[in-house]
Amino acid sequence: MNSDNPLLAHHDDPIDYAVVRIEHVRAAIDQLIADTRIAINTIIDHQRRLPTWDGLVLAIDALDARLNNTLNSIVPLGFRAEGEWQKITFECWDRVQAFFREKLQNVELLHLYERFAASAHGRNLDWHGKAALHRTLTAFRLSGVHLPAHQRARLQALEQQVSSLNEAFFINMSRSSDNWSLHIMDEQRLHGIPALNKAAMAAAATTKGLGGWLITLEEAPYLAVIEHAQDRALREQLYRAYLTRGASADPQYDNAGVLQALAETKQEKARLLGFASFPQFNLQLKGGASPEQVVTFLEDLARQAGPGLERERQQLQAAAQQQGLVQPQPWDVVYLRKQMGHTPLSVSEDDLRAFFPLPAIVSALIDLARNLFGLVLTPASDISIWEPGVLAFEAVQDHALLGYLYIDAIARDGKPSEAAWTSYLRNRHTDADGIYHTSAAALFTSIAPGQGSAPPLLTHLDLRKLFHEFGHGLHHLLVRTANYHLSDIQKLGPGGFEIASKLLERWCWSASYLASISTHFERGTSLSVHTLQAVLDRYQAQERPKLAVELAKSLFDLDLHGSPDDGRAVQQRVEDSFGKAGAWPLAAFERPMHAFDHLVTGYDVGYYGYLWADVHAFDLFSRFEQEGLKNRATGLALQDEVFAPGAARPIRTGVEAFLNRPLSALPFLRWYGLAD
Structure with missing residues (x-):
């Protein structure tokens, strides 16, 4: 093992980040994956006669810990300003996940676990040991290790397709939002926005060599404008940009197609593994609730929330009319909610x-x-x-x-x-x-x-x-x-x-x-x-309307992944979900799920x-x-x-x-x- 690489030091000690260089990252992961492959083969050879808890289960756990600890300690480096760190970190993350999927395809290793579980020692483990062994055997089963070779090859291709689609989702997000900004020179347009937010906008302009204020599609400036700006046209301009992130008239760059393809790919994966749907498969890994229990939970919440949300909508309509707005638009809703029915506070948001x-x-x-x-x-x-x-x-x-x-x-x-x-x-x-x-x-x-x-x-x-x-x-x-x-x-x-x-x-x-x-x-x-x-x-x-949006996102997640092949378009599912949740009706241009990145970061069928x-x-x-x-x-x-x-x-x-x-x-x- 290369002792010059600080990422390969003792894995129970905190990493010495001060001496980590970019060339250490890929080298460490490559070496650890190679060493782990050799070690697994050695364990298999030594455990063939009599698999044991220490020699098999804890030995493999130690290898997992070594590789995971190094990978996880690298992750913070991916958020350095220099883009190369991020690229290498994400690449290493994908390589390690691919290796762990490969490990779960090792039939010899699975048979050793099964033999140990069936042995007298395995049957007499305490409840912690049995729980750990059950999780390991379940992970093997859900990996498709039992499938014939050609189906395992198809499963691997599907995993690669999911990875590529996840990457495409973020590329589309970046294409539509990273280069968008609004340069403001007239301070009157920012009337109502808290001073600290305005100062941050001024600082953003300065970093670009500009005067005035620069508004980007990040969360903090977006919320500052949509909640506080008295300039209705400014609210509309930012709202339209924010609610169309990840959307494009060109299907190649539109995340609706990405989400649809992801759901269909995951559905094929689930069926290949013997499940009727992707939610049935994925919820095995996410707490054990059934799709039916999750849908019932969400629909019960939507039913209980409905009357209160309808009353709130009527109150907002009345408040809008008092301000001369016959029909409030989506960019008015949050602003009006901030204003209606409240006496002035003794402290401002800046205070x-x-x-x-x-x-x-x-x-x-x-x-x-x-x-x-x-x-x-x-x-x-x-x-x-x-x-x-x-x-x-x-x-x-x-x-x-x-x-x-x-x-x-x-x-x-x-x-x-x-x-x-x-x-x-x-x-x-x-x-x-x-x-x-x-x-x-x-x-x-x-x-x-x-x-x-x-x-x-x-x-x-x-x-x-x-x-x-x-x-x-x-x-x-x-x-x-x-x-x-x-x-x-x-x-x-x-x-x-x-x-x-x-x-x-x-x-x-x-x-x-x-x-x-x-x-x-x-x-x-x-x-x-x-x-x-x-x-x-x-x-x-302000939280009750947000509850409706959270319900809508959760219902959309289950709907898209539960029946991606039923012929409905992504946007139709979005509108159906918002309707069931009692959320404020969407404008025709809104594409809120095109930027719903939880669906590509591990919360698919889990946002609930x-x-x-x-x-x-x-x-x-x-x-x-x-x-x-x-x-x-x-x-x-x-x-x-x-x-x-x-x-x-x-x-x-x-x-x-x-x-x-x-x-x-x-x-x-x-x-x-x-x-x-």
């Missing part, structure tokens, strides 16, 4: 952000982890980071090192402007020699950099995104299972691993909690609970998981509301029942054990005003 500077919010997150779980996050200045501004922490609980947490919060060139995500760098586990291996996670958001002498200041949406990702990080760190694959919370599926993140968001809706962590970045003063409650009431009123997790999170939070938002006993009970098992058991089991009763959707419905 509000000043009370939530990033350093204070990071301190609040550290404090919350300590209070709820006894988890101590200590800054680790000796750990190398991939970009200036990234924060690194050691995570300790009960005097034991659990692992490491990185927070990469600030927007920069190369990082997706709208994205917020968590990368699980390493899973905790104990190997065949009894050595404990720590976990590590990296949280990413794109909070606007500070302007002038001010630190980065967070909007309420920024707060929710950061708390959401922190929830993922806590869940990952607080798993207690010793098995490598059961420590992978992503194996819970979106409806499972999104629960912790959705739960942490609920703290951002508590006026008393936000008041306790608010601190003006210059004056050091705090906001009152009364002031924050008025702000949150207004924000909460956000709503599914939200219902669970509201009910979990109800216990914290009763017992205290920083109650240590409640936090530790949550860890014991929900977080600690990892993917060893369905998370719904842990949720109901924590609540000591069946799950209830009432807290969710009441908050949205959909139940008494």
Whole structure:
């Protein structure tokens, strides 16, 4: 093994990013894949006579960990400003995923697992061991290893086709949005937009050598205009551009065709593997719910939300008429919702952000982890980071090192402007020699950099995104299972691993909690609970229509992938889904799903998981509301029942054990005003 490559150092230590060069990346992955192939063949030879837990299961797990840890540690480098890093990182990601698919086609290896499972030792494993073995055997089955050679070859071709189509989706997105901008020289057109957003637009213009203000199709400027700009023509211009990302009059560059082709390709894959539909196949990997259960869940929510959404539409129509708009257009809807039925707030949006500077919010997150779980996050200045501004922490609980947490919060060139995500760098586990291996996670958001002498200041949406990702990080760190694959919370599926993140968001809706962590970045003063409650009431009123859009996206996801060959066009499915969800009717030009990138980043037939997790999170939070938002006993009970098992058991089991009763959707419905 090449000792000169820092990516090939001991895989349980944090990567020394300061010395990683671009040529190290591909070389490390190539060598690890080659070494892993040789090691698998050696394990097969040694285990043929008598496959064992240590010699087979844990030995293969160790190889998976070595390769995955290196790959996941490379991922943050893909968001450097230089495009070559991204290209190589994505290339390596695809190569490793292809290798793991190849591994699951190894018939000899599968037979060893099957022999071990049928042995006396396999039959007498504890429930964690049986769960791990079951997941491995299921992964082999779903890979198509049982298929004849010609069908396996077709399966491989379909996988390559999916990869190419995913790439085409993002290329189409970039073609329609990356080069779009609106240069404004008349400040009057920006009337109503918060000052901090205007400052960011001015900074964007300066970087292009322009005066005035530059508006791009990133989330922050789009929301600033569509929610606040009094210039109706400006709202329309930006809305039309934003809601046609990924769309083109040329079918070659239009994402409707890409989504249709993807759904048909995945349908063929599912049927090749013996499933009636892609949802039936894919939900095997995403939490175990059946397509029928998911559709029932979504349709029940749509039915319960319908009357409230219709009332809200009527109120908005009335508000529009009061402003002289006989028929409000889509670019008016969010703006009118912001205006109607509210007395002026005592703090502006700019004033509000000043009370939530990033350093204070990071301190609040550290404090919350300590209070709820006894988890101590200590800054680790000796750990190398991939970009200036990234924060690194050691995570300790009960005097034991659990692992490491990185927070990469600030927007920069190369990082997706709208994205917020968590990368699980390493899973905790104990190997065949009894050595404990720590976990590590990296949280990413794109909070606007500070302007002038001010630190980065967070909007309420920024707060929710950061708390959401922190929830993922806590869940990952607080798993207690010793098995490598059961420590992978992503194996819970979106409806499972999104629960912790959705739960942490609920703290951002508590006026008393936000008041306790608010601190003006210059004056050091705090906001009152009364002031924050008025702000949150207004924000909460905006969430019900967003619920309809989330329902529409989830219904579209299931519809497209459930019956892609029924002859309906993608846009017809979009309109049907929006109608069922009770969302505001679409204008003829709108193409909201052409930019629905969750469908090509692993959430296909899984987008429902956000709503599914939200219902669970509201009910979990109800216990914290009763017992205290920083109650240590409640936090530790949550860890014991929900977080600690990892993917060893369905998370719904842990949720109901924590609540000591069946799950209830009432807290969710009441908050949205959909139940008494």
